[in-house]
Amino acid sequence: MADTHDPAISVRGLVKSFGSARALDGLDLEVQTGEVHGFLGPNGAGKSTTLRSLLGLLRTDAGSATVFGLDPWRDAVAIHRRLAYVPGDVALWPNLSGGETIDLLVRMRGGDPVASRRAELLERFDLDPTKKGRAYSKGNRQKVALVAAFAADSELLVLDEPTSGLDPLMEQVFNECVAEHTGRGATVLLSSHILSEVERLADRVTIIRAGRAVETGTLEEMRHLHRNRIRAVVAGVVPDLTAVPGVHDVTVEGREVSCTVDPEGLSAALDALTLAGVEALTSAPPTLEELFLDVYRSEPDAVRP
Amino acid sequence: MTTTGVGPLLRLAARRDRVMVAVWFVVLLAVCFASATSTGSLYPTTAERVKAAEAINASPGIVALYGPILDVRSEGELAMTKMTVLYAVLVAIMVLFVVRRHTRVEEEGGQSELLAGTAVTRAALLASGVAFGSLVSLALGVLAAAVDVAGGLPAGGSVAFGASWAGIGLVATGLTAVACQLSASARTCAAIAAVAMGALFVLRMVGDTTDASWLSWLTPFGWSTRLRAFGETRWWLLLPYAGTALVLVGVAVALNVRRDLGSGLLAARPGPATGSPRLSGVVALALRVHTPMLLGWTLGVGVLGVVFGAITPSFDAFDSAGIQDLLRRIGGEGALRDMLLGAVISVVSVIVTCFAVAVVGHSAGDEHDGRTEQVLATATSRARAFLATLTVGVLGATWLLLVSGVALAVGVGGDTRHSFGRLVGSALAQAPAMWVVAALAVLCFAWRSRWGLLGWGMVVLFATLGQIGELLGLPGWVLDLSPYSHAPRMPLEDFRPAPALVLTVIALGLLAVSWARYRSRDIG
Numbered sequence: 031m032a033d034t035h036d037p038a039i040s041v042r043g044l045v046k047s048f049g050s051a052r053a054l055d056g057l058d059l060e061v062q063t064g065e066v067h068g069f070l071g072p073n074g075a076g077k078s079t080t081l082r083s084l085l086g087l088l089r090t091d092a093g094s095a096t097v098f099g100l101d102p103w104r105d106a107v108a109i110h111r112r113l114a115y116v117p118g119d120v121a122l123w124p125n126l127s128g129g130e131t132i133d134l135l136v137r138m139r140g141g142d143p144v145a146s147r148r149a150e151l152l153e154r155f156d157l158d159p160t161k162k163g164r165a166y167s168k169g170n171r172q173k174v175a176l177v178a179a180f181a182a183d184s185e186l187l188v189l190d191e192p193t194s195g196l197d198p199l200m201e202q203v204f205n206e207c208v209a210e211h212t213g214r215g216a217t218v219l220l221s222s223h224i225l226s227e228v229e230r231l232a233d234r235v236t237i238i239r240a241g242r243a244v245e246t247g248t249l250e251e252m253r254h255l256h257r258n259r260i261r262a263v264v265a266g267v268v269p270d271l272t273a274v275p276g277v278h279d280v281t282v283e284g285r286e287v288s289c290t291v292d293p294e295g296l297s298a299a300l301d302a303l304t305l306a307g308v309e310a311l312t313s314a315p316p317t318l319e320e321l322f323l324d325v326y327r328s329e330p331d332a333v334r335p
Numbered sequence: 336m337t338t339t340g341v342g343p344l345l346r347l348a349a350r351r352d353r354v355m356v357a358v359w360f361v362v363l364l365a366v367c368f369a370s371a372t373s374t375g376s377l378y379p380t381t382a383e384r385v386k387a388a389e390a391i392n393a394s395p396g397i398v399a400l401y402g403p404i405l406d407v408r409s410e411g412e413l414a415m416t417k418m419t420v421l422y423a424v425l426v427a428i429m430v431l432f433v434v435r436r437h438t439r440v441e442e443e444g445g446q447s448e449l450l451a452g453t454a455v456t457r458a459a460l461l462a463s464g465v466a467f468g469s470l471v472s473l474a475l476g477v478l479a480a481a482v483d484v485a486g487g488l489p490a491g492g493s494v495a496f497g498a499s500w501a502g503i504g505l506v507a508t509g510l511t512a513v514a515c516q517l518s519a520s521a522r523t524c525a526a527i528a529a530v531a532m533g534a535l536f537v538l539r540m541v542g543d544t545t546d547a548s549w550l551s552w553l554t555p556f557g558w559s560t561r562l563r564a565f566g567e568t569r570w571w572l573l574l575p576y577a578g579t580a581l582v583l584v585g586v587a588v589a590l591n592v593r594r595d596l597g598s599g600l601l602a603a604r605p606g607p608a609t610g611s612p613r614l615s616g617v618v619a620l621a622l623r624v625h626t627p628m629l630l631g632w633t634l635g636v637g638v639l640g641v642v643f644g645a646i647t648p649s650f651d652a653f654d655s656a657g658i659q660d661l662l663r664r665i666g667g668e669g670a671l672r673d674m675l676l677g678a679v680i681s682v683v684s685v686i687v688t689c690f691a692v693a694v695v696g697h698s699a700g701d702e703h704d705g706r707t708e709q710v711l712a713t714a715t716s717r718a719r720a721f722l723a724t725l726t727v728g729v730l731g732a733t734w735l736l737l738v739s740g741v742a743l744a745v746g747v748g749g750d751t752r753h754s755f756g757r758l759v760g761s762a763l764a765q766a767p768a769m770w771v772v773a774a775l776a777v778l779c780f781a782w783r784s785r786w787g788l789l790g791w792g793m794v795v796l797f798a799t800l801g802q803i804g805e806l807l808g809l810p811g812w813v814l815d816l817s818p819y820s821h822a823p824r825m826p827l828e829d830f831r832p833a834p835a836l837v838l839t840v841i842a843l844g845l846l847a848v849s850w851a852r853y854r855s856r857d858i859g
Binding site: 119 | 603623857859
């Protein structure tokens with residue numbers, strides 16, 4: 031058993047090409063044991079390729095990856111005994127019922143479905159296990175895979191855009207299930223392009239773009255790197271904030287001013303506003319959405335206005 | 336009923352199927368051409384043609400397979416003996432695949448839902464499948480006629496023959512369209528259509544080989560010989576093909592409006608809420624998934640074996656001097672029986688290979704859809720996943736050979752100079768050749784999952800190589816490329832261990848290479 035201080039997943043400079051297309055281009059990723067790690071990126075950024083490499087389904091071209099300190103390609107079976115995987119697009123066996131599929135997957139991971147939490151999960155996810163695989167909708171196919179993954183107490187859950195077909199009610203159940211599993215010490219790697227989901231669940235986040243990690247850290251750390259958005263209504267003349275160092279994106283509409291401010295420019299900006307007589311003020315930390323857009327908008331050395 | 340969107344859907348179908356349909360066409364037309372062009376040189380005089388035709392008519396086993404030759408003096412009818420009925424079955428199978436692919440398969444896969452959301456009506460989905468199947472049938476008919484003319488057969492007869500193929504294709508289109516309304520499962524729909532076509536074939540077989548010859552008038556396969564394409568053609572017999580097709584399509588349309596998209600008329604039965612403890616690994620999974628197909632095949636091969644076993648050795652019309660002469664030349668009545676039994680066994684070995692290839696194709700589909708990914712993300716090694724495909728595919732096909740041998744021996748009964756065991760052994764002796772072709776299919780799949788369907792090409796290639804090769808007089812080494820040509824023609828010949836051993840070693844070698852590749856390639 032790995033030491034709890036060792037990372038559950040460690041990826042260094044991973045490269046994977048499909049023909050001439052470079053899907054992973056020197057990716058770094060580290061998931062600590064016991065954390066929920068959000069893996070964010072738009073479609074085609076290389077999220078699924080990363081997860082499938084970590085499962086030993088793909089043979090990578092360069093770099094290193096370990097899961098539980100083991101090599102995903104050579105030690106696939108040993109690793110898989112300790113994890114559960116939910117693919118992004120769940121395909122079921124057309125002539126197997128949902129219940130049979132769940133039990134099959136649990137058994138193939140070395141678990142015992144009878145002793146597992148499957149009955150309780152079926153109820154919570156409101157899933158009819160007697161339907162044949164072909165009769166399930168996308169959301170229900172997803173639920174089959176989720177129930178199979180959550181039923182046993184795996185050390186690691188690898189979830190590829192797991193809520194893409196679920197309604198908000200079921201998303202809530204999903205969040206609870208993730209919380210229960212982290213509560214007993216499980217590690218979760220959650221890939222997503224749904225920012226609110228990651229914001230709610232993840233302890234740390236890695237943002238991936240074009241096969242490369244562009245940002246990684248806790249949400250706190252990322253927020254420090256980024257600007258607050260300030261909106262204010264002033265009593266007097268709107269001060270010229272563009273001259274204040276660290277203030278950007280200034281828009282003025284009548285007596286209302288809106289801007290984004292670097293942490294180091296915050297005091298100066300507030301001083302200027304106070305002088306003008308603040309009537310209303312809101313300051314919001316950047317949402318993950320904004321962090322995300324920031325990362326994507328920026329060409330490496332683009333100059334901000 | 337509005338059919339907005341048929342045009343774009345037809346273009347989509349043509350785009351998607353251009354390779355598959357082209358391969359079918361090339362194979363069917365090549366056999367047609369080879370048969371048309373070679374008969375004249377094989378039987379240069381009318382007397383020889385009459386002798387050959389009478390020999391065929393005298394053997395119920397051959398008539399059961401090919402249908403009778405109604406005008407023994409006609410060169411065209413003799414040349415097209417195999418084409419008229421037996422290869423028409425292949426035409427029907429091709430159309431079954433094509434029509435099902437654009438109706439039920441798309442519904443099961445969800446593409447129909449995507450299309451139904453566009454400016455395409457639900458009726459258009461069925462209409463385009465039917466229209467495409469009809470166009471393919473008609474095009475094949477026209478080309479078959481052209482190929483026959485090119486091969487030197489009379490124009491009028493060639494057109495009538497081509498029309499009979501087109502007619503079979505149209506009926507198969509209607510039949511498949513109806514079958515695809517019945518079940519939500521594409522596999523079940525194919526099974527329903529196949530059973531219906533099999534029944535029509537058996538009807539003709541019974542009609543042609545017994546006194547109840549009126550039965551042959553009830554089935555399209557019977558019309559194809561009774562059309563007398565190369566004699567005094569009964570052109571009016573083309574009407575029943577078209578009429579039957581129209582009625583079937585009408586039924587399909589009527590059924591189509593009575594059901595929801597994605598569902599079948601036969602209500603889907605709910606499955607068990609929990610999985611059996613036996614369903615706990617990838618081999619058990621493969622067995623479970625393929626058991627219905629294996630049972631169907633076992634039944635089909637069993638019936639085929641018993642029927643052909645019962646028909647093959649019996650002879651009636653021995654009064655003809657030509658037949659007596661023929662029998663003397665090939666070594667007596669017993670030798671002719673053995674030859675016919677051997678021919679049936681070699682056909683069965685090709686059919687049975689298709690089972691293994693179908694299983695390999697399913698594994699390719701599992702990988703494409705992402706089911707393999709889920710299995711390999713559990714504590715299942717690649718070796719076991721590979722083994723699962725092999726076990727079900729290759730062992731399943733070998734089991735089917737055994738079944739066919741036993742069924743053949745049962746059908747023959749006491750009416751043979753061979754022991755029960757020798758007949759079963761004759762069937763099993765085909766196994767090494769079948770293994771090699773199956774192993775080639777596995778190799779294609781192991782190399783790249785998208786190539787999983789190339790196995791069908793191998794079966795078609797090797798099966799037709801024997802057919803065309805002999806007719807066209809291709810050099811021996813070309814014929815020897817087919818593994819089937821190295822299997823002993825038992826029970827006429829004796830079993831030779833050397834070729835069987837070599838074939839087995841080749842099959843094992845191919846599987847070893849397949850495994851080396853499969854263990855080291857990307858999944859998906």
